[in-house]
Amino acid sequence: MSILPPLHGTYNVEKEWHEGEPFRWERVHPEFTWYETGKVNMTYECVDRHVNDGKGEKTALWYISDAKEETWTYRELQSEVNAWANVLRKRGVQKGDFVFIFLPKHPYCHIAMLAAVKIGAAVGPLFEAFMEEAVKDRIYDCDGEYLITSEEFLERVPEKELPSLKTVFVTDKHVDGYISITSEAEEESTESETEWVDLDDGVNIHYTSGSTGKPKGIIHAHRVMIQQYQTGRWVLDLKETDVYWCTAHPGWVTGTVYGVFAPLLNGVTTVIHGGRFSAEAWYEVMEKAKVSVWYSAPTAFRMLKAAGENTRKRYDLSSLRHILSVGEPLNPEVIHWAFEVFGLRIHDTWWMTETGAQLIANLPTRDIKPGSMGRPIPGVQAAVLDEEGKEVATGELGHLAIRADWPALMKEVWKNEEKYRSYFPYGKEWYLAGDLATMDEDGYIFFQGRSDDMINSSGERIGPFEVESKLLEHGAVQEAGVVGKPDEIRGEIVKAFITLNNTYEESAYLLEELRSFVKRGLAAHAAPREIEVLDELPKTQISGKILRRKLKERDSTPG
Numbered sequence: 001m002s003i004l005p006p007l008h009g010t011y012n013v014e015k016e017w018h019e020g021e022p023f024r025w026e027r028v029h030p031e032f033t034w035y036e037t038g039k040v041n042m043t044y045e046c047v048d049r050h051v052n053d054g055k056g057e058k059t060a061l062w063y064i065s066d067a068k069e070e071t072w073t074y075r076e077l078q079s080e081v082n083a084w085a086n087v088l089r090k091r092g093v094q095k096g097d098f099v100f101i102f103l104p105k106h107p108y109c110h111i112a113m114l115a116a117v118k119i120g121a122a123v124g125p126l127f128e129a130f131m132e133e134a135v136k137d138r139i140y141d142c143d144g145e146y147l148i149t150s151e152e153f154l155e156r157v158p159e160k161e162l163p164s165l166k167t168v169f170v171t172d173k174h175v176d177g178y179i180s181i182t183s184e185a186e187e188e189s190t191e192s193e194t195e196w197v198d199l200d201d202g203v204n205i206h207y208t209s210g211s212t213g214k215p216k217g218i219i220h221a222h223r224v225m226i227q228q229y230q231t232g233r234w235v236l237d238l239k240e241t242d243v244y245w246c247t248a249h250p251g252w253v254t255g256t257v258y259g260v261f262a263p264l265l266n267g268v269t270t271v272i273h274g275g276r277f278s279a280e281a282w283y284e285v286m287e288k289a290k291v292s293v294w295y296s297a298p299t300a301f302r303m304l305k306a307a308g309e310n311t312r313k314r315y316d317l318s319s320l321r322h323i324l325s326v327g328e329p330l331n332p333e334v335i336h337w338a339f340e341v342f343g344l345r346i347h348d349t350w351w352m353t354e355t356g357a358q359l360i361a362n363l364p365t366r367d368i369k370p371g372s373m374g375r376p377i378p379g380v381q382a383a384v385l386d387e388e389g390k391e392v393a394t395g396e397l398g399h400l401a402i403r404a405d406w407p408a409l410m411k412e413v414w415k416n417e418e419k420y421r422s423y424f425p426y427g428k429e430w431y432l433a434g435d436l437a438t439m440d441e442d443g444y445i446f447f448q449g450r451s452d453d454m455i456n457s458s459g460e461r462i463g464p465f466e467v468e469s470k471l472l473e474h475g476a477v478q479e480a481g482v483v484g485k486p487d488e489i490r491g492e493i494v495k496a497f498i499t500l501n502n503t504y505e506e507s508a509y510l511l512e513e514l515r516s517f518v519k520r521g522l523a524a525h526a527a528p529r530e531i532e533v534l535d536e537l538p539k540t541q542i543s544g545k546i547l548r549r550k551l552k553e554r555d556s557t558p559g
């Protein structure tokens with residue numbers, strides 16, 4: 001295998017890691033107020049701290065969409081966050097409450113999150129493309145009382161089915177029957193008290209799919225800032241002169257952690273692109289904002305690659321200095337493509353919603369082995385374990401495990417202690433990711449697949465059970481088995497195998513209807529791109545459970 005030597009790196013991570021005492025996360029504490037006061041607040045560290053340090057005039061957010069462009073300095077961001085925080089407080093939001101945020105990629109989404117966190121609430125950012133049922137499931141599950149959204153999204157908020165919801169704020173100037181948070185904020189003071197909280201108080205909740213049941217609420221505590229700040233520095237290699245762009249929406253954990261918190265903790269300029277993917281739009285954003293550090297996902301890189309070199313050549317991307325990837329396996333071909341067209345390696349990173357921050361990564365100062373996710377970052381220890389929880393020999397396949405704990409590890413799975421415990425099947429020492437991996441003699445880790453039925457399409461985690469349940473709600477479907485089918489661009493696509501109720505016959509029209517049924521209920525990314533009708537589905541003899549594995553095999557063996 002070819003090893004790619006490191007190209008750059010602002011910080012001497014290896015030295016920082018090994019100098020003096022071996023690195024421990026406690027070494028990061030002096031960066032935060034906690035060190036002096038025993039209390040913290042994520043928003044203070046993301047915003048107020050920089051203004052207090054004399055960096056108020058620096059651009060914090062740079063919004064670019066087809067229609068317009070806006071910038072917010074750290075001081076402007078602080079004033080706006082404070083005014084919104086005052087509105088929320090006046091309207092009854094208190095420490096420990098959940099505030100859901102259902103907004104497009106726009107500075108308002110950042111401001112809403114920071115304002116709620118400032119007053120001690122925990123935020124639940126929802127992906128902008130979620131449909132009614134996905135929105136309902138999440139708010140319902142944790143009895144969410146507050147929601148900040150916009151008029152155009154209201155039709156996807158089933159308020160009548162959400163008895164816990166007390167107040168819905170909109171970011172528009174006026175919508176009958178709703179509180180306009182922007183209008184009320186105009187009347188508010190631009191100063192606001194920070195609610196000082198404990199490291200273990202909740203900061204956000206993200207719902208994530210498992211292979212069974214509905215999505216589970218993963219809660220993180222303010223202590224994530226330690227690792228989110230440090231990985232922003234070491235892995236994203238952020239320095240204050242950087243213009244940084246993370247392409248994920250805050251509804252996904254990457255968009256919250258590395259789209260909102262980590263860059264602000266590191267005091268950089270964050271680019272927010274409002275709008276859909278197109279190669280032209282993305283390159284234009286990079287050219288216009290002179291993006292220097294860019295965090296995206298393999299599917300996006302593959303789509304850019306497919307758009308061709310002629311498209312790329314039309315843009316000046318000379319400001320780029322560091323590219324990172326997350327969420328799905330990064331093919332070596334993509335790394336080689338990036339080297340040809342940008343003159344840069346793509347640095348893969350591995351983590352999960354539950355882990356709260358990156359754990360395994362290709363640091364900019366280290367060699368890259370294409371095909372490997374990299375090595376554990378300082379302060380993290382990983383292993384590959386067998387079925388009994390013992391480490392396997394070098395190069396052998398096993399379960400990817402991380403030695404617990406680390407600062408960003410989830411605080412809890414909402415109302416589901418059993419689920420939380422299921423990540424630690426061998427006791428408290430090892431957190432099990434659910435990923436299969438191998439590790440080579442240099443400690444480089446290679447992702448090999450999932451040990452469960454989870455589907456990863458374009459880096460988005462989809463639980464087959466949710467899609468199957470949705471399909472079964474349709475009168476035509478008798479049984480459904482949903483699996484991931486390998487796909488060149490998206491990594492995997494969602495494929496459904498179904499049997500039909502007697503009164504229905506297969507037709508292109510029906511299959512399209514089923515697809516849009518799932519799309520309308522859950523979200524576009526969960527809708528099966530392929531549906532195949534069978535006479536019967538393979539099942540276990542004893543319990544009669546549908547054998548997804550058999551379906552998957554069937555799909556990879558033609559005929």
Ligand code: PRX
Pocket residue numbers: 208253254325326327328329330348349350351352353354373433434435447449450456459460461
């Ligand atoms: O299977 C792994 C895959 O994404 C899963 C976590 O999904 P999610 O919680 O949605 O978080 C995604 C981004 C933080 C993992 O269990 N995954 C994540 N990163 C990689 C990856 N698979 C291969 N290579 C990666 N770099």
